[in-house]
Amino acid sequence: MKNLISNNINPKIIIGCGGTGGHIYTGVAIANGIKNKIPKSNILFIGSKNHMEMKEIPKYGFKIKGICLSGGRNKLVSIYSGFILLSQLIRSFISIKKVIKQFSPNIVIGTGGYVSFPTLCVAKNKNIPILIQEQNSIPGITNRIFSRYAKKICIAYDQAKKFFPKKKTIITGNPIRSNIFHLPDKKIACNKLGLKKDKPIILSLGGSHGSNNINNAWINGGLTKLIHLDLQLIWQIGNYHINKIKRNEILNHPNFRITKFIEDISYCYAAADIIVSRAGALTISEICIIGKPYILIPLSSSTDNHQSENAKVLEKKKAALIINDSEIEEKLIDSIVKLMNNIHMKKKMIKNMLSLSKPSATNDIIKEILRIILC
Structure with a gap:
């Protein structure tokens, strides 16, 4: 060199x-x-x-x-x-x-x-x-x-x-984006996003094109439950259901931040307490670097079922909770609450994730x- x-x-x-x-x-x-x-x-x-x-x-x-x-x-x-x-x-x-x-x-x-x-x-x-x-x-x-x-x-x-x-x-x-190694302070990130630091924040990622199933889980009762639990949500929706989502009055709630695509994800990572996402390889690599409690929802229709295989690596190491595509609406909120309330599980998950980072x-x-x- x-x-x-x-x-x-x-x-x-x-x-x-x-x-x-x-x-x-x-x-x-x-x-x-x-x-x-x-x-x-x-x-x-x-x-x-x-x-x-x-x-x-x-x-x-x-x-x-x-x-x-x-x-x-x-x-x-x-x-x-x-x-x-x-x-x-x-x-x-x-x-x-x-x-x-x-x-x-x-x-x-x-x-x-x-x-x-x-x-x-x-x-x-x-x-x-x-x-x-x-x-x-x-x-x-x-x-x-x-x-x-x-x-x-x-x-x-x-x-x-x-x-x-x-x-x-x-x-x-x-290889991951360089800004992932230098996340802003959580307080700064929350201020930029207009969210409260003292309330738990969920980051929901559906992949670069969005996820139909994850979006439906939020629309069909997930958002209402978040309001009841007083949880905040950063929701990357992609192109799916955008018109239906825009017409949903519940999105005006101050706890929610909805975006079609996240230009600078470093602020979202910094603000998040729990991350929900598809099992894309790059997203997994990034989250293993930052070490945040993680709920993985592999895309069942991914080519060669590669997202499920990606997820199995983390599941084997007890580095993430896994929800199947068909169970999102039933299990998403319960899994978030389970993870949020179990300090021992979160600490162990973060430790195992960091051990997988490169x-x-x-x-x-x-x-x-x-x-x-x-x-």
């Missing part, structure tokens, strides 16, 4: 990612880490047009090229949708070939999402070194396919090792990237 900087080599790096916050913010964390080590490095993202990465990545000061690709395995359910996906793939290969030819990267990094497949495929065909970062305990199909061609595969969960070549695979953990993940991944570039 020191040689790379002292020789004034300015690496060109492409990161292919998109579709969900987990893929996007992982890529951003890696890019920020590289920029901190080598300020003159040239980093370009490739994402899917009309997906959230096209808006999110430029916010962090990085350039992104958008291609037309909007589906994966689930689109192969009919001849028509399969044809649409095939035509998109062909166009995406042509676009990415042009981008890679013009940019001439030293390495291509895949962090997941639909766009990773054509990006890594073109890199492989042009003999450009590949590094894969897999966030989940059950890897995505693109990372499985291209692992044989990658120089290094960085994984977050020990369970993922069996899917990849042993000699090239390293457990690093998931705060050096970003630096460890960047070291591997720079080793590949220097070879």
Whole structure:
């Protein structure tokens, strides 16, 4: 790494990612880490047009090229949708070939999402070194396919090792946003959010696109129970049920803060006493770093059931309470109250979560990237 900087080599790096916050913010964390080590490095993202990465990545000061690709395995359910996906793939290969030819990267990094497949495929065909970062305990199909061609595969969960070549695979953990390591004081966070520090605060996260089932649990009685218990709620709703939620007069209650998307989650993490969320790998990694009592609700329809597998890791270590998708409305409030009133459980949960955290993940991944570039 020191040689790379002292020789004034300015690496060109492409990161292919998109579709969900987990893929996007992982890529951003890696890019920020590289920029901190080598300020003159040239980093370009490739994402899917009309997906959230096209808006999110430029916010962090990085350039992104958008291609037309909007589906994966689930689109192969009919001849028509399969044809649409095939035509998109062909166009995406042509676009990415042009981008890679013009940019001439030293390495291509895949962090997941639909766009990773054509990006890594073109890199492989042009003999450009590949590094894969897999966030989940059950890897995505693109990372499985291209692992044989990658120089290094960085994984977050020990369970993922069996899917990849042993000699090239390293457990690093998931890289997370730098502001998660430096949360504001709770009082400052509560003031910013307009909440009271002396009342318990629940943070509800449904993933980058929101959760239909979690939203329904709050609408169908959960909010009323929170008012009765005098609990506060920060509720990230995503795009689901937004019109129905806006029409609900109960949301005017001063204990609730409703948002479609959380721009700076550090204030919400700092304010929260208990966190309720889906079992996305990046969210889990972040919450293990901050160490807050945690209720996990794995998305039952996640690809390869990877969220349930992610959740099992925490469940095995007694680092979170788990609620099945089908039981949310029945168990959510009772689980919150149970956790809130059990000081011993909370302390043990926090200790176990912190033991699972990997705060050096970003630096460890960047070291591997720079080793590949220097070879």
